Amino acid sequence: MIRIGIDVGGTKCLGVALDDTGKVVREVRRPTPHADQLVDQLWEIYAELGADGALGIGVPGLISPEGVIRASPNMQGAYNIEVGPQLRDRIGNAVSVENDATMAAFGEWRNGAARGADDALIVTLGTGIGGGVVMGGQLQRGAHGFAGEIGHMTVERDGVECPCGRRGCWERYASGSALTWLSGGLSGEELFARFNNGDSFAAQVVDTFIEWIVVGLASLTNVCDPEVIVLGGGVVTSLDQHFDRVRTCFGEALYSSKWRPHPRVEPAQLGEYAGAIGSAVFAGQLAR
Numbered sequence: 109m110i111r112i113g114i115d116v117g118g119t120k121c122l123g124v125a126l127d128d129t130g131k132v133v134r135e136v137r138r139p140t141p142h143a144d145q146l147v148d149q150l151w152e153i154y155a156e157l158g159a160d161g162a163l164g165i166g167v168p169g170l171i172s173p174e175g176v177i178r179a180s181p182n183m184q185g186a187y188n189i190e191v192g193p194q195l196r197d198r199i200g201n202a203v204s205v206e207n208d209a210t211m212a213a214f215g216e217w218r219n220g221a222a223r224g225a226d227d228a229l230i231v232t233l234g235t236g237i238g239g240g241v242v243m244g245g246q247l248q249r250g251a252h253g254f255a256g257e258i259g260h261m262t263v264e265r266d267g268v269e270c271p272c273g274r275r276g277c278w279e280r281y282a283s284g285s286a287l288t289w290l291s292g293g294l295s296g297e298e299l300f301a302r303f304n305n306g307d308s309f310a311a312q313v314v315d316t317f318i319e320w321i322v323v324g325l326a327s328l329t330n331v332c333d334p335e336v337i338v339l340g341g342g343v344v345t346s347l348d349q350h351f352d353r354v355r356t357c358f359g360e361a362l363y364s365s366k367w368r369p370h371p372r373v374e375p376a377q378l379g380e381y382a383g384a385i386g387s388a389v390f391a392g393q394l395a396r
């Protein structure tokens with residue numbers, strides 16, 4: 109059975125078709141249109157990928173259980189767009205519309221680095237921090253669908269201002285954009301290049317950045333006691349050579365560190381495909 113997933117990003121839509129084994133057999137990329145044209149664009153991508161099987165969509169923002177985009181801050185005009193109902197009229201019932209970060213987490217859990225774990229934490233360090241929490245073999249949605257907004261945990265009272273209107277959110281300290289802020293304006297690549305040339309300022313920034321990552325991971329571990337923590341997002345590729353440092357610092361920061369098993373900390377496996385693959389697998393469950 110073919111399953112199709114589309115990840116709607118701020119600038120591009122990435123669509124994939126998965127075969128029975130979970131392998132990406134076709135992919136399509138299109139620029140993200142104005143919200144008015146979104147449903148037609150999604151339909152076209154679905155048609156181009158074969159117009160066959162379940163369709164899952166991941167969209168940034170607040171999505172209702174029926175698949176209506178209530179608000180999507182980075183997409184022009186995206187208020188109350190009935191993506192789910194309109195696509196169901198054309199395709200049938202096997203259509204899901206979910207938050208993009210939740211779907212990326214679902215993808216890493218079902219087909220990526222957290223595969224097989226009943227308790228996992230998936231953390232994506234991008235412009236902000238997104239994620240998903242799996243407990244007892246279930247992706248946690250919460251009472252209103254907002255579970256897993258881990259980037260907005262407060263890690264410093266009266267700290268740095270966040271676009272969410274609050275202060276001291278974790279994503280202001282431990283995301284890709286936070287790394288630029290901590291380094292006084294360097295991109296991740298520039299910073300890690302300087303680090304590799306033995307620059308002591310760069311080394312200090314990397315240390316501070318890892319400490320901020322670990323603060324959040326250790327707190328989350330107190331709440332959900334995962335077997336594995338998966339770290340994804342653009343920054344993680346650059347952090348690759350520092351992964352053992354992240355693991356060591358995380359182990360030291362854990363509550364009751366000496367007396368407990370430590371969760372594994374692993375890099376994500378699906379890269380930019382996580383959201384599209386997660387959406388396809390999620391929608392595939394509806395088709396059964």
Ligand SMILES: [Zn+2]
Nearest residue numbers: 260270272277
């Ligand atoms: Zn915030």
